[in-house]
Amino acid sequence: MNDRPAEIVKFDNVGLRYGTDPEVLSNLSFTLYPGSFYFLTGASGAGKTSLLKLLYLAQRPSRGAIRMFGQDLITMPRERLPDLRRGLGVVFQNFRLVQHLTAFDNVALPLRLAGADEKRVVKAVSDMLEWVGLAHRSHAIPATMSGGEQQRVAIARAVIARPKMLIADEPTGNVDPEMALKLLRLFEALNHRVGTTVVVATHDVHLLKKVPDSLIMRLNKGQLSDPTGALRYPPRPATTSGSGV
């Protein structure tokens, strides 16, 4: 037990309900380890987005305990949450770009909020936009960009500050297969080179096979199943039983 790495996230019997409605997530207990690559799958309405909301600190659970980066989220005062959020990169399902900001300024947001030097911001954002193929659109505002372009901006914004954990909700839904692969490669690069833990929610079962070392978590009606052994320790990569998804 002692040789296990410190967990990035630990859910213990977590449940989530909105108001007085029935629970959308029930009895979730799992651990995410640093440097792992997880796919979160499940049918529409299974609770993937709700689970991601818990992960990117937009929601507190109705019951249970969550630890993130070694800290107890349930008792943590809200003033300390921004520090934790800065360790996360989030690709929202509907991009959630700031509409009056240019692509450049949207991507720069996490760095500027963290107080980065403007020279470094310019260099890092320019490089990132270059890499996602949007250097020529850096001054465009979201309303003038295609869905695929907006998605690439959202992804660039999520990874620009090299987060400890990247959470992506259907990140390749609006891009062509070639771009989808490139974006997955970026996630992999973060995963391998920086040790970022990656959690990608997706419907696309073909995507799962593109990342050989990935682990799969499956949600069904708010309950988590473990078809590939991703939730056991040591985790077993999805490629050994991808058909179970």
Next chain:
Amino acid sequence: MNTPPPMPEAGEEEAFADSRGHSAARLLPPTRFAGPIPWVIAILIALVVIAAAGGLALRNLATSAQADLSAAVTVQVIEANPDLRAARGAAAVRVLTAMDGVQAVRLVPEAELAALLEPWLGEGATSGDVPIPALIDVELTRSADPAEVARIEAALAQNVPGARVDAQSDWLRPVYGALAALQWLALGLITLVALATAAAVWLAARNAFAGARDTVEIIHLLGATDRQISAVFLRTVLYEAAFGAAVGTALGVAAVWLLGQQFAALDSGMAGGGGLAFKDWLVIAAVPLAGVLIALLTARITIALALKDML
């Protein structure tokens, strides 16, 4: 596009995290003074400036009048016979001049009295048909309180029968009461307008927050602190309130100046005591600053409460 952009060196993320309070400029659309709030604030500040100037002028007027009259008494010698009246008037002047605590004594000339009464009595004031008391203005070295008035009456009683002594401030006591009421009215008006300013800013901040809620949620989830988000809104409120306060102050001061000119044209001794001193202008200059502070405080509280609803 095949090679990801270079990753930062180890420890650079810490440098990001350690640098706090970076300007959150451009997170919200720039201020364009397009909404009604700067103009509402301008009107409210103009009203406060006028009310404050009015209140201060009334206070100065009352203070000046009281200072002039508090140590003054009027002695009337009531006698129908003009010769006897003149003799008793002269006797009263002698008695008063010899008294302790009397600074100056002046027998008001009959011609001056007649001129004062002519607007009411017409030519009868100078014809001698209407007996007019002899009037003596007396300035004391101390306040003309009831004890002092009684002392003068006692001194005159022996030598000047029919002499009546009045403290001049007694005549203006109802006027002082009215001036005090007007000062309270001005203070009440200032309080109400300050509350109205706070309410207007509260509504504006709430609406601005609602309008930018999506942006706020995004930057909140990206790690913005409440302080950073508040700073963005407060900057907008500061610009709008400062603009409104400057315009309102200019309008208010212009109105006060015009009113001052009108009152100066009255050439009335009493109105002349209601001018504004340098320290009064300092108080008026504090009005826009107080307005901006109220706006910032209100906006800060409003935004803090709205942010508390977010995790």
